Amino acid sequence: MNVARPEFRPDPESTREEMEALQHDIAASARFDDDHGFDLDTLGTGDAAPSQTTLDSPTESDSPVRPDPLLVAGVDQAFLDDRAVSAVVVLRDGEVVERTHAVSPLTFPYVPGLLSFREGGPILDAFERLDTTPDVVLFDGSGRIHYRQAGLATHMGVALDVPALGVAKSLLCGTPVADTDHLEAGESVPIEANDRMDCEAGTLVGHAVQTRQFDSYRINPVYVSPGHRVSAATARDVVLGCRGGYKLPEPTRLADAYADEVKEDVRE
Template structure:
């Protein structure tokens, strides 16, 4: 674990932003792993973890679900206090330590991790998936429902399932203009012209290229909009939250 990069919610905003720049410099946005990338999502492939959270008052219910193909290998969770409010661009300082607490409950070691949140598609190229990916030094991917920053190279309206549109750095991103920082990925689409599914905004977190991040998202979608690991993590967090509610 890269403990020097563990999020400190007590830091000043300037200190947080400075650390994010250091994290982006430490991150690797190219493929750097030993397993077969084409096997991701298969029953003989690597262990893929999904991470998501639910919230209850001032607490986070952080869930990690480890899968291999269609099988769930392990579920883990942690319930942690939230120290600071949500601040756009600084999500990892609010939610990062609760997520790390959930990882500490795992007995297995995932080969790669899909996060519900951004990776390189971030003002300082260090969203939640990049920040925690670097702390854990694990190949990681950010899968976000909304575009935080960056510019699509073409329209993302009406994409067919399986299509992708590149997202490049613009003036809001701390990277040279035109740098490919991710993709809009259409994992699912309705056949009816009266209904449509919006794309996901997928970006490399750490030790993964933008192209591979998009490939893994499509490989694990399993007929749903969300990749199966994060969809299962979302459901597990909701189940744990209900037990706390009661």
């Protein structure tokens, strides 16, 4: 898969001012509404039971042709010394159809708000080894929920020009409109921009999404935001459609596991 906008490849040698200026350009280039061309009904999780044909059912030739389930990619990383292991796992209807990785040097420290300049280049290295073109990509990080509306998912989504969204474990900025401590699985709460962000206060920038919940103990939601070419509502619905038995949606959970697997191979 090619990097569609190479001018947005993160340069860890840039100054902080140059990095922040690039993020403003990325946010201006991003589409935070639906421009993806897919039908969420074709998301496919692998959980649906096969349809049953009866004497009253239409014949196969009379049935409408159902589009193939979406190609959904998950992205995550593992770290070993001064290297990043970037993993991409692509699913169709809950089945892995491709996975690839790259091991890249890390030359930039972790700085809140500038994560893509540490991790973005290694992630693009992995995508350049990918044969398939996903319909939508889930990144382990923020999208529009970012000080300059240009989190990792936005930066990578614009650089690759692919529908993208971020799934973060903590809330970088923005304000939930209601309490998020008592959500049940499948529930969500909108998150609006606050004065830590450079867009108008009250703008819908994402959702707190409860992907999983337990009676014996409570777990926190994930924070989902559009990265590029998807709306906040679609980003939420994609994550809810990718739920499995864990807190993380299946695409990023499998990418996390694959990154750890590669990390152990590299260590040995």
